[in-house]
Amino acid sequence: MIKKSLSGLIFVLMMVSVPVFAGWQALPKVAPAPDNNPTTAAKVTLGKMLFMDPRISSTGTVSCNSCHNVMEGGDDSRTFSMGVHGQLGGRNAPTVWNAAFHSVQFWDGRVDLLEDQAKGPITNPVEMGEPDHDHTMVKIKAIPGYKPYFEKAFGRNSMTIDNLAKAIAAFERTLITPDSPYDKYVSGDKHAISAQQIRGMKTFAATGCTSCHSGAAFNGPSMDFGKGFYAKFPTFADNAYNKDYNLSADKGRQEATGKAADAHMFRVPTLRNITDTAPYFHNGSVNSLSEAVRIMAKVQLNKTLNDQEVSDIVAFLSALTGPYPEISMPRLPATTGISLFAGE
Amino acid sequence: MIKKSLSGLIFVLMMVSVPVFAGWQALPKVAPAPDNNPTTAAKVTLGKMLFMDPRISSTGTVSCNSCHNVMEGGDDSRTFSMGVHGQLGGRNAPTVWNAAFHSVQFWDGRVDLLEDQAKGPITNPVEMGEPDHDHTMVKIKAIPGYKPYFEKAFGRNSMTIDNLAKAIAAFERTLITPDSPYDKYVSGDKHAISAQQIRGMKTFAATGCTSCHSGAAFNGPSMDFGKGFYAKFPTFADNAYNKDYNLSADKGRQEATGKAADAHMFRVPTLRNITDTAPYFHNGSVNSLSEAVRIMAKVQLNKTLNDQEVSDIVAFLSALTGPYPEISMPRLPATTGISLFAGE
Numbered sequence: 186m187i188k189k190s191l192s193g194l195i196f197v198l199m200m201v202s203v204p205v206f207a208g209w210q211a212l213p214k215v216a217p218a219p220d221n222n223p224t225t226a227a228k229v230t231l232g233k234m235l236f237m238d239p240r241i242s243s244t245g246t247v248s249c250n251s252c253h254n255v256m257e258g259g260d261d262s263r264t265f266s267m268g269v270h271g272q273l274g275g276r277n278a279p280t281v282w283n284a285a286f287h288s289v290q291f292w293d294g295r296v297d298l299l300e301d302q303a304k305g306p307i308t309n310p311v312e313m314g315e316p317d318h319d320h321t322m323v324k325i326k327a328i329p330g331y332k333p334y335f336e337k338a339f340g341r342n343s344m345t346i347d348n349l350a351k352a353i354a355a356f357e358r359t360l361i362t363p364d365s366p367y368d369k370y371v372s373g374d375k376h377a378i379s380a381q382q383i384r385g386m387k388t389f390a391a392t393g394c395t396s397c398h399s400g401a402a403f404n405g406p407s408m409d410f411g412k413g414f415y416a417k418f419p420t421f422a423d424n425a426y427n428k429d430y431n432l433s434a435d436k437g438r439q440e441a442t443g444k445a446a447d448a449h450m451f452r453v454p455t456l457r458n459i460t461d462t463a464p465y466f467h468n469g470s471v472n473s474l475s476e477a478v479r480i481m482a483k484v485q486l487n488k489t490l491n492d493q494e495v496s497d498i499v500a501f502l503s504a505l506t507g508p509y510p511e512i513s514m515p516r517l518p519a520t521t522g523i524s525l526f527a528g529e
Numbered sequence: 530m531i532k533k534s535l536s537g538l539i540f541v542l543m544m545v546s547v548p549v550f551a552g553w554q555a556l557p558k559v560a561p562a563p564d565n566n567p568t569t570a571a572k573v574t575l576g577k578m579l580f581m582d583p584r585i586s587s588t589g590t591v592s593c594n595s596c597h598n599v600m601e602g603g604d605d606s607r608t609f610s611m612g613v614h615g616q617l618g619g620r621n622a623p624t625v626w627n628a629a630f631h632s633v634q635f636w637d638g639r640v641d642l643l644e645d646q647a648k649g650p651i652t653n654p655v656e657m658g659e660p661d662h663d664h665t666m667v668k669i670k671a672i673p674g675y676k677p678y679f680e681k682a683f684g685r686n687s688m689t690i691d692n693l694a695k696a697i698a699a700f701e702r703t704l705i706t707p708d709s710p711y712d713k714y715v716s717g718d719k720h721a722i723s724a725q726q727i728r729g730m731k732t733f734a735a736t737g738c739t740s741c742h743s744g745a746a747f748n749g750p751s752m753d754f755g756k757g758f759y760a761k762f763p764t765f766a767d768n769a770y771n772k773d774y775n776l777s778a779d780k781g782r783q784e785a786t787g788k789a790a791d792a793h794m795f796r797v798p799t800l801r802n803i804t805d806t807a808p809y810f811h812n813g814s815v816n817s818l819s820e821a822v823r824i825m826a827k828v829q830l831n832k833t834l835n836d837q838e839v840s841d842i843v844a845f846l847s848a849l850t851g852p853y854p855e856i857s858m859p860r861l862p863a864t865t866g867i868s869l870f871a872g873e
Binding site for chain 1: 581582583584588589590595598599600601602605606607608611613614615616804805807808813816817818819843847853855856857858859860861863864865866867868869870871872873
């Protein structure tokens with residue numbers, strides 16, 4: 186009896202206190218890595234080269250960075266990415282910044298690790314368009330300058346697609362943005378964010394956004410690699426937004442698993458650097474962060490925000506951006522006196 | 530009479546001495562700039578951002594760096610470049626490295642300055658595909674973070690296509706590679722290049738390559754901006770190479786000027802970093818530096834080189850490569866909460 190009353194009391198307390206959410210966390214300064222691929226400087230060096238190298242693609246024109254531009258918000262500003270021969274993808278490119286804090290990868294969480302993710306676009310016909318990974322590795326091996334970098338990172342005879350992916354993943358685990366104004370604020374610097382941003386933070390929690398966008402990366406609770414945190418999107422489909430932005434056309438995770446229970450389930454994306462990753466949603470249909478906030482409140486929580494609430498939440502979200510670390514350009518090793526792409 | 534005899538004597542001396550060429554020059558440590566656009570740090574900073582920014586293109590996917598990749602040899606390893614929507618250009622992309630040492634730009638020399646060159650691809654339908662420069666500047670002005678960089682470089686109200694081009698040109702004038710092994714050698718370090726490279730250097734001159742590929746950048750004598758150094762290519766057309774590699778299909782400078790005298794005239798390209806810029810020639814038809822050397826001797830000088838001579842010249846040419854300066858990646862200013870390319 187006592188127990189039951191107590192939980193009832195706590196529930197009542199939660200309902201009346203603002204903010205209701207006590208889980209604010211700063212982003213860790215180091216991203217987690219799987220046991221079989223600890224992040225090393227040698228891997229990061231190689232991974233950066235491979236990430237920036239368009240020669241991985243069938244035409245020599247599309248690198249990882251083409252759609253996940255680390256000079257911008259880690260994406261490409263487009264609704265759908267443009268791969269080889271100008272072909273369009275079917276979902277909006279997620280940012281590579283802080284992707285390392287996702288426990289599963291892609292919008293539908295169809296792979297567990299960045300290592301797995303890195304391999305996908307290479308052979309996707311509308312992205313890098315390689316016929317298969319063997320073809321890719323024949324090309325990479327034909328670039329003599331890569332060999333010593335693979336050896337330093339992985340030892341001898343290590344030029345494999347798995348190690349290529351491991352190196353890219355290791356580089357991506359350095360693409361994180363701790364020390365945003367929000368991080369400083371929750372770490373004790375009470376002047377790091379503005380009064381409006383603090384108000385927005387409270388509104389964000391009170392509205393219920395934190396029921397999904399919790400945790401240090403605002404992508405849900407911390408989970409083991411391979412265990413995904415998903416939400417149905419849209420949850421409330423009977424509204425004009427769903428129709429106007431065609432939100433229900435994509436079956437989400439069901440397309441990967443074939444299970445009816447996964448219909449319209451999507452991995453909860455990080456909100457870090459969200460100011461720099463327009464357009465928004467899996468289908469890139471919304472080109473305004475304010476509108477995206479308004480839609481999310483309606484289609485996920487069935488709430489209608491007023492202009493002040495939207496403005497405050499957007500102000501808060503801007504506190505989650507950057508600073509981006511400085512990155513030096515890699516020098517991509519040459520194929521002396523010959524090209525891998527002549528006549529293509 | 531005395532004068533005439535003397536010049537005859539000098540001519541005879543030139544014919545018998547090996548090397549016949551005394552004009553070896555190291556690359557200057559600073560590239561020349563036109564009077565109206567002195568190179569400044571503020572322009573270079575802005576120019577690097579603009580050079581790397583794919584948002585200049587109609588699709589948001591093609592930057593200057595896409596076809597002139599400064600992480601590689603300043604080109605794209607392709608026969609013909611691939612612009613927006615996967616469209617192909619008609620000539621091989623010249624390297625941006627040391628382009629600052631050319632007195633005219635493009636293969637046909639149709640513009641005088643890097644400032645003029647930078648504007649061309651923006652509105653070329655198969656390159657960046659912008660409808661016009663005004664459209665481009667509307668986009669650049671819609672990126673708030675660019676304004677302070679323009680102001681620092683050019684003063685207030687300076688966001689114009691001309692200043693955009695000036696900034697890119699200023700950045701490109703920093704893309705130079707002095708201190709190659711060859712530069713060290715001609716500056717007095719007699720151990721900077723190998724015995725084979727020295728032999729190749731002599732063969733290069735004795736064969737007559739220096740009649741066009743002279744000067745510090747091996748692109749002809751130093752000339753004022755706008756005054757081009759051209760050669761007919763091929764000069765000797767009655768050979769298998771011309772047919773096999775379709776060298777005469779392109780009318781060269783005639784296509785720009787309409788003058789019969791300009792038929793098959795091309796700007797003499799730099800040979801600096803030539804090891805890193807395959808495939809070769811205006812039509813990118815030759816994917817081997819050795820083969821390119823062999824062909825040049827035949828179609829320009831009507832000489833047939835033996836394998837040793839080709840190998841020695843290629844070794845010499847490799848002494849003209851790098852080192853490339855380290856470049857930090859620019860951070861491209863955001864369009865907060867909105868994209869310029871949604872729905873494209």
